[in-house]
Amino acid sequence: MTTPQTTLTRPVDDATLRKAFSVRERPARPSALSASLALAWRALLKIKHVPFQLFDVTMFPIMMTVMFTFLFGGAIAGSVGEYVQFLIPGILVMTVSMISMYTALGINTDISKGIFDRFRSLPFWRPAVLVGALLGDSVRYTLASFVVITLGLILGFRPGGGIMGVALALVILLLFAFSLSWIWTLIGLLMKTPESVMMVSSMASFPLTFASNVFVDPTTMPSWLQAVVSVNPITLAASAVRGLMHGTVTSGDIAGVLIACAVLVGVFAPLTMYVYRNKNAH
Amino acid sequence: MPPTGYAIEVNDLRKSFGKVEVLKGINLRVERGGLLALLGPNGAGKTTTVRILATLLQPDSGTAKVLGHDVVREADSVRRRVSLTGQFASVDDELTGMENLIMVARLLGYSWSDAKTRATELINAFDLAEASNRLVKNYSGGMRRRLDIAASIIITPDVLFLDEPTSGLDPRSRRQVWDIVRTLLAAGTTVLLTTQYLEEADQLANRIVIIDHGTVIADGTIGELKTSVGSGTVHVRLYDPKDRPAAEQIMAQTLGVAVHLESDPAALSAQVSNPERVASTLSNLSQAGISVTDFSLGQPSLDEVFLALTGQPAEDQPAATEEYA
Numbered sequence: 368m369t370t371p372q373t374t375l376t377r378p379v380d381d382a383t384l385r386k387a388f389s390v391r392e393r394p395a396r397p398s399a400l401s402a403s404l405a406l407a408w409r410a411l412l413k414i415k416h417v418p419f420q421l422f423d424v425t426m427f428p429i430m431m432t433v434m435f436t437f438l439f440g441g442a443i444a445g446s447v448g449e450y451v452q453f454l455i456p457g458i459l460v461m462t463v464s465m466i467s468m469y470t471a472l473g474i475n476t477d478i479s480k481g482i483f484d485r486f487r488s489l490p491f492w493r494p495a496v497l498v499g500a501l502l503g504d505s506v507r508y509t510l511a512s513f514v515v516i517t518l519g520l521i522l523g524f525r526p527g528g529g530i531m532g533v534a535l536a537l538v539i540l541l542l543f544a545f546s547l548s549w550i551w552t553l554i555g556l557l558m559k560t561p562e563s564v565m566m567v568s569s570m571a572s573f574p575l576t577f578a579s580n581v582f583v584d585p586t587t588m589p590s591w592l593q594a595v596v597s598v599n600p601i602t603l604a605a606s607a608v609r610g611l612m613h614g615t616v617t618s619g620d621i622a623g624v625l626i627a628c629a630v631l632v633g634v635f636a637p638l639t640m641y642v643y644r645n646k647n648a649h
Numbered sequence: 650m651p652p653t654g655y656a657i658e659v660n661d662l663r664k665s666f667g668k669v670e671v672l673k674g675i676n677l678r679v680e681r682g683g684l685l686a687l688l689g690p691n692g693a694g695k696t697t698t699v700r701i702l703a704t705l706l707q708p709d710s711g712t713a714k715v716l717g718h719d720v721v722r723e724a725d726s727v728r729r730r731v732s733l734t735g736q737f738a739s740v741d742d743e744l745t746g747m748e749n750l751i752m753v754a755r756l757l758g759y760s761w762s763d764a765k766t767r768a769t770e771l772i773n774a775f776d777l778a779e780a781s782n783r784l785v786k787n788y789s790g791g792m793r794r795r796l797d798i799a800a801s802i803i804i805t806p807d808v809l810f811l812d813e814p815t816s817g818l819d820p821r822s823r824r825q826v827w828d829i830v831r832t833l834l835a836a837g838t839t840v841l842l843t844t845q846y847l848e849e850a851d852q853l854a855n856r857i858v859i860i861d862h863g864t865v866i867a868d869g870t871i872g873e874l875k876t877s878v879g880s881g882t883v884h885v886r887l888y889d890p891k892d893r894p895a896a897e898q899i900m901a902q903t904l905g906v907a908v909h910l911e912s913d914p915a916a917l918s919a920q921v922s923n924p925e926r927v928a929s930t931l932s933n934l935s936q937a938g939i940s941v942t943d944f945s946l947g948q949p950s951l952d953e954v955f956l957a958l959t960g961q962p963a964e965d966q967p968a969a970t971e972e973y974a
Binding site for chain 2: 384385409413416480484489
């Protein structure tokens with residue numbers, strides 16, 4: 368590459384530049400949907416450019432499924448084959464919940480990089496930044512679910528609810544992950560560094576996933592723990608997903624997960640938006 | 650149209666972060682279509698002022714109006730007419746340059762095809778065509794900065810805030826940014842630029858406000874500021890630094906003013922009110938057998954203005970507070 372020695376002048380000719388500076392007309396403000404879609408597009412482009420970030424949504428579920436199936440299968444359910452029937456829907460919920468933590472990381476990184484200031488200075492529907500990120504993440508959830516179910520089928524998982532049941536379970540799962548993500552977006556906004564985001568999110572997610580019915584039936588637990596487990600949103604999600612996949616779902620299961628989603632969104636979405644609007648403003 | 654002719658009006662703006670008072674009553678006026686350089690060392694309060702004007706931060710007290718709109722009460726009206734290019738380029742590292750511009754255009758309300766057309770136009774105008782499909786994280790500092798400015802002017806703003814637009818850039822990239830700013834001014838945009846570089850203010854601004862520790866310490870045209878310091882400055886550089894004490898004496902006698910010893914051990918300077926004596930200074934020095942490698946009479950630099958105003962050179966000031974807040 369050769370650099371001219373003396374001509375340290377303009378980047379391009381004046382006329383092109385001046386023409387580029389003559390757009391004063393402002394299009395109509397984008398709708399909430401198109402702003403969200405533009406930001407979801409951004410999330411998908413990132414996956415396209417750095418496919419390695421899909422490593423966690425493929426390897427993590429494989430690791431979890433294989434490990435827990437063979438580790439606990441014999442002890443808990445008597446046989447691996449039987450335990451898989453119980454575990455796979457639970458592992459799905461757990462995996463997707465864990466992956467949803469990365470939403471927090473992404474938002475925190477955006478804030479520290481300055482792109483956040485750009486977004487805040489543009490006059491579009493404010494929640495679109497978060498909604499767009501969550502929409503983009505649903506691709507990751509879907510992929511992770513696909514990996515878990517495929518692996519489950521190989522290990523002997525036979526969902527009694529058939530394809531329809533599995534499909535409905537996935538819809539519920541996506542809805543749940545979307546609702547749960549609002550907790551992480553709040554953490555992502557509140558924490559100062561990506562490291563602290565990871566720490567706080569892990570602290571929150573471990574009790575959430577283990578104190579649930581993902582791995583074991585809670586009937587053997589002490590009653591105080593059963594009380595905790597029964598209102599844990601992960602439990603409610605796992606029951607519904609399990610029921611749908613095996614065709615044994617009750618309306619109570621569905622109502623439970625829908626209420627959990629409504630509460631999560633109802634509490635954490637307004638909190639997140641409040642923090643988002645006031646971030647650095649005072 | 651606002652009632653006044655000013656694009657930006659700031660009155661007694663104050664802001665504290667915790668116990669640190671960052672702005673202690675800033676007053677500013679920027680004429681429509683003008684470029685004001687807000688000059689000051691790290692921690693002087695430049696970024697805080699700009700962030701308040703761009704509605705990203707709220708002041709504790711005082712008022713700020715941009716194009717006649719109050720930045721707190723009418724933040725949305727302000728946001729529609731201004732653009733900010735921050736100290737840290739607000740572009741997405743993990744997207745290509747083209748994708749960055751398309752995304753921002755979409756968020757401004759452009760349709761997909763219009764967004765693409767406008768992005769392409771800007772990519773070409775800013776000399777980024779070759780790199781348009783590369784990820785921004787592989788861009789050089791100058792390219793990032795140009796992309797950042799391009800993203801800020803997708804809709805040409807009436808007021809553009811440029812927060813240290815050339816910090817960390819090489820001289821060539823710096824000149825490219827200056828050219829972009831000049832063209833933007835010619836197109837009628839008002840610019841408020843913050844900088845630590847005195848040369849940059851000298852190159853671009855028609856008005857300069859110097860702030861230090863949260864207060865305005867000088868406000869005027871470049872000419873006014875320079876005149877306030879003295880009509881001119883003699884710069885002398887000696888062949889041998891050992892001659893400096895002798896040279897200092899000769900200069901002081903001949904010019905009749907105090908001589909300033911530069912940090913360069915072979916250099917001296919003096920502000921003169923009577924330029925006629927300058928020539929005799931040179932001959933007196935050579936009569937005394939002192940070899941001179943450099944001898945010049947010029948307008949005082951902004952560095953000297955800063956020194957005269959604060960008693961400290963611009964670069965040596967300690968950073969008072971974290972600027973990014």
